[in-house]
Amino acid sequence: MPVVQREVNRFQNFLQGQGLKLTGERASLVREIFSIHYHFDADELLFKMKEKSVKISRATIYRTLELLVKSGMVRRVHLGEDHYHYEHVSGNSHHDHLVCTTCGSVIEFHDPLLEARQIEICGRKRFTPTFHNLQILGVCDSCRRKGEQPDAPDRVKMIGLSAMQLRK
């Protein structure tokens, strides 16, 4: 795993700069996270590590995710569910999300015009933005073709789609 190992090194650099240590648990987590190419949650990570017989506690997973977010290697995102999701940041820059409330799939997009307009709005309100969070919920193309109706707005909450729920 050469690509993934590079990320471990990146994390180690960050840790050293903070006087922190690279442990086996942290390295395993980084390798796992940079092998997942979608939006995952903490429980999914815990499950995958268990699958691979990598011994690691829930607390360490949360603690390491926090460090990875601080290092800028991982982003924590809201996808309309009541718990956080994460995604690794590898070169590809900022983007926002379209979330299908029927199947749970997530489409990423980046739109410079949208971003520019936000800056404009902030300027008008004399507001200095540091970051933003945009999710557009709705129905993806394949779900629409299957004739699925969007949930009533008040019921939208991606029921039963989280990784844990699927496997429980």
Place this chain on the structure above:
Amino acid sequence: MPVVQREVNRFQNFLQGQGLKLTGERASLVREIFSIHYHFDADELLFKMKEKSVKISRATIYRTLELLVKSGMVRRVHLGEDHYHYEHVSGNSHHDHLVCTTCGSVIEFHDPLLEARQIEICGRKRFTPTFHNLQILGVCDSCRRKGEQPDAPDRVKMIGLSAMQLRK
């Protein structure tokens, strides 16, 4: 309270249509909610009712909020914190939020161009949007002038600003 009473009637209409009842608790809550002109959370509501010696349980508050959201009279919003906030919907339509991570103040805005651009993006992805959620976090004008620095992105979470935390 003539204005507020109109909202109680609106809610009663909705309830009747659903075969549900207008109770004293529900009426009190509606009156309270339509007297609050900012973004509140469930605990704040519980506290305010206690202050006024209106006996009402936490469960009833959550249940009534759910009904109010269904009726369209209240919106549930994310403001970057890890619990929900609510706002009443009175005539004024959809808007998004600028949230100051220093003082917690919230600026509302509505921008047709921003909305239109989102529709465009969805069309391009063949995605049928039902609603969206946009928060821009940053520093408001008065905080900026006081020389407050924005929190590092990873630490942004409006520490100590929720109504409950302030009063605990």
Place this chain on the structure above:
DNA sequence: ACGCAAATGAGACTCATTCTCATTTAGCAG
């Protein structure tokens, strides 16, 4: 005023996340 479906309150429960603390370990100095 009656009857009963709907509503309520108290507190148990869930679930994500954080914390505590006793024990282990990474990494550095010698």
Place this chain on the structure above:
DNA sequence: CTGCTAAATGAGAATGAGTCTCATTTGCGT
């Protein structure tokens, strides 16, 4: 290589928002 010590870990307790249960109460149509 060895010892030292601050940092890290795991187990499980704690927290906090939100939901649920069920015995009791109440709104409201008749």
